[in-house]
Structure formats: C-alpha cells, structure tokens
Amino acid sequence: MTHTMPAGSDIREGFRTTHRYSISAEVYEDFLAAYRDTNPMHTDDAFARRHGFPDRVMHGTILNGFISHFVGVYFPGGAVLLHSVNTQYKTPCHLGDEIDIEATVTQVAESVRVLTMEMVLRNVTRDRIAAKAKVQVGLL
Secondary structure: OOOOOOOHHHOOOOOEEEEEEEOOHHHHHHHHHHHOOOOHHHHOHHHHHHOOOOOOOOOOHHHHHHHHHHHHHHOOOOOEEEEEEEEEEOOOOOOOOEEEEEEEEEEEEOOOOEEEEEEEEEEOOOOEEEEEEEEEEEEO
C-alpha cells in the first residue's frame, strides 16, 4: 500500500500516495492520556449505543494525528512544517478501524516552497470516507 515517493524538488502536481493507519488501543489510550477528553461518547460504549452508534466513537482529532505523522514522516517527510490543515469529518471511526490516507498533490509553489495536498481518509474497515482534508506544507 506504500508507494515510492519523489524527493523534494521532484514532487509534482498529481502525485499520489497512500499510507495505512490503525486506530489501535494504544493510539486511543495515548490520546486519552495526552488530552484528557473524557466525553462519554468517546469513553462509554453504552452511552454511545444509546445515541445510535455501535460503540464508543473515536476522537476525530486522532485522524489529525495521522495526518501529522503522514506529512512529517511519510510524505513529504523530513524538513517540513505544516502550514495549515482543514479537516472535514464525514463519518465516525471506532476502535480497531483501519484508515488509509490517500494524498494527492494539488499545487506546488516552488518560489515559496509550499506544497498543497488534498487528502481522503478512508475507513477501510467500514468501507466509507472518515474525513477529507486540505493540507499545506512548507518545504524547508
């Protein structure tokens, strides 16, 4: 599922790459420990079921953590800084779900060393789109 990625100046509009993430128990527990968002929708299966969900709903910002990892480590990786992330959450995710981030480079502004990507975060476990994001990255 991973693709060879072009190096720095070889990045072109239209380049696509995909990377898979898992909403594991470790990811969930670490998020709770770091941010202490204990809303019962995220921590209580019975509460979530009473509100129409199969079990507790994972925090949407876990997906943003995956975006941060994707940009900083996977693509383009290295000497980069996130300039902006605009995320639209489409459907809830649950513990154990597998998420593919499909990124497409939509703009390369070489003069200011900024890369823009459109991302689709696809929940492959539930066969639906979890979120979409527009991401701008500074290439240092």
